[in-house]
Amino acid sequence: KEALAKYQELKSRTDVIPVVLGDKEEIESSLESIAYIEASFSELLQKAETINAEQWFEKRQAQEPEYFDTAPGEWEDLEPADQITVHLDILTGQPKPEVYIALVPVVKGWMIPAFLKTGSWNDCPNPEEHAAVFKYWDEKYGIEVVGITMDVIELAVKNPPTTKEQALKLAEQQFIYCPDIVYQGTQSIAALASSLINGKVWFFWWD
Numbered sequence: 110k111e112a113l114a115k116y117q118e119l120k121s122r123t124d125v126i127p128v129v130l131g132d133k134e135e136i137e138s139s140l141e142s143i144a145y146i147e148a149s150f151s152e153l154l155q156k157a158e159t160i161n162a163e164q165w166f167e168k169r170q171a172q173e174p175e176y177f178d179t180a181p182g183e184w185e186d187l188e189p190a191d192q193i194t195v196h197l198d199i200l201t202g203q204p205k206p207e208v209y210i211a212l213v214p215v216v217k218g219w220m221i222p223a224f225l226k227t228g229s230w231n232d233c234p235n236p237e238e239h240a241a242v243f244k245y246w247d248e249k250y251g252i253e254v255v256g257i258t259m260d261v262i263e264l265a266v267k268n269p270p271t272t273k274e275q276a277l278k279l280a281e282q283q284f285i286y287c288p289d290i291v292y293q294g295t296q297s298i299a300a301l302a303s304s305l306i307n308g309k310v311w312f313f314w315w316d
Contacts (some may be wrong), residue, residue, distance in 0.1 A: 110204040116255065125212035129195045130219055131258035132205045137260035138266035139225070145224040146236065152301065153223040158236035159178040162245030165238065166285045180280050182297025184273075189308030195256025195263045196286055219243035220256045227257055232288060233315040250279075252311070264311040287313040 112129055119127035130136050148156075170177040196208045213221050222228065224238035229235045234242070239262075246252045251267030270276040280302035284291045290313060295301040305311075 110197075112204070112208045112210065112267050113193060116210055119210060122212070125214050126218055126254075127268065128211050128213055128220065128225075128254055129193075129207045129256040130197060130211050131256070132262075133167050135174075135258040139257075142230055142259065143226045146229055148236075150224050150226075153226070153237045154220060154240065156184050157220075157223055157240035157244065158243035160237060162242050165241060166282050176282075177283065177285050179298060181277060181281075181299040181302070183299055185295075185297070185300040185303050186293065187300055187304040189269070189304055189306060190310040190312060191308065193255050193263055193265065193310055194312070195258060196262060203277050217244075217247075218252070219247050221254045221257065222262075224250075225257060226243055227262070231281075231315060233260070234286065242282075262313045264313075266309055266311055269308050270305055271307060272303065273306070276305045279305055283311070283313070287315060289314055 117125050117127075130139070146153075170179060176193060196204055198205055211225070213224050215221060215224055219240055221237045223244065226236045227233075227239050229236055243252060243254065243264075246264075253265040253267070254262070255265050256263040270279050277299065280298045283301065283305075284298050291298060291301055293316065294314075295304065
């Protein structure tokens with residue numbers, strides 16, 4: 110229950126960037142996934158620097174156009190998210206008994222997925238792809254990587270989209286990056302877009 114307060118306290122450090130990793134079981138699952146990624150942090154970072162995020166969205170969508178169907182669907186007025194939930198039990202909504210906070214020795218938050226070797230399973234992007242996308246979104250929206258578990262990433266957003274047009278473009282990108290937030294969440298890109306207008310938290314989840 111004190112995790113987010115501790116996270117905010119740790120943000121004052123200049124030598125590391127804190128990120129909430131979830132509970133012990135979630136860390137163990139992440140470690141199992143990390144074991145399959147042989148590339149070093151520096152190698153993953155170099156790969157990330159070569160990826161143009163906008164082109165990556167286009168290429169990923171073109172590879173499976175039926176699966177990544179970007180038709181927006183019906184607009185709905187959903188409330189924007191403004192609460193971090195990585196420290197909470199998904200079923201009860203109550204704080205987990207214990208969560209861990211990593212102190213990641215990187216200079217920019219977008220580098221965190223490369224350092225933690227996040228992803229590379231099912232539809233979840235590779236670490237270098239996460240990093241490239243986060244760098245792009247950070248430049249446009251000012252994101253902060255708050256939480257990363259085995260299958261969830263939560264970002265705090267300083268400058269979220271404020272118009273329907275901006276939100277629809279971002280929602281399309283987020284759907285291509287993480288289709289489950291639509292297929293098992295909002296049910297349409299337009300509904301996702303409505304929740305992104307002035308939304309201070311972005312939630313991603315891969316099944």
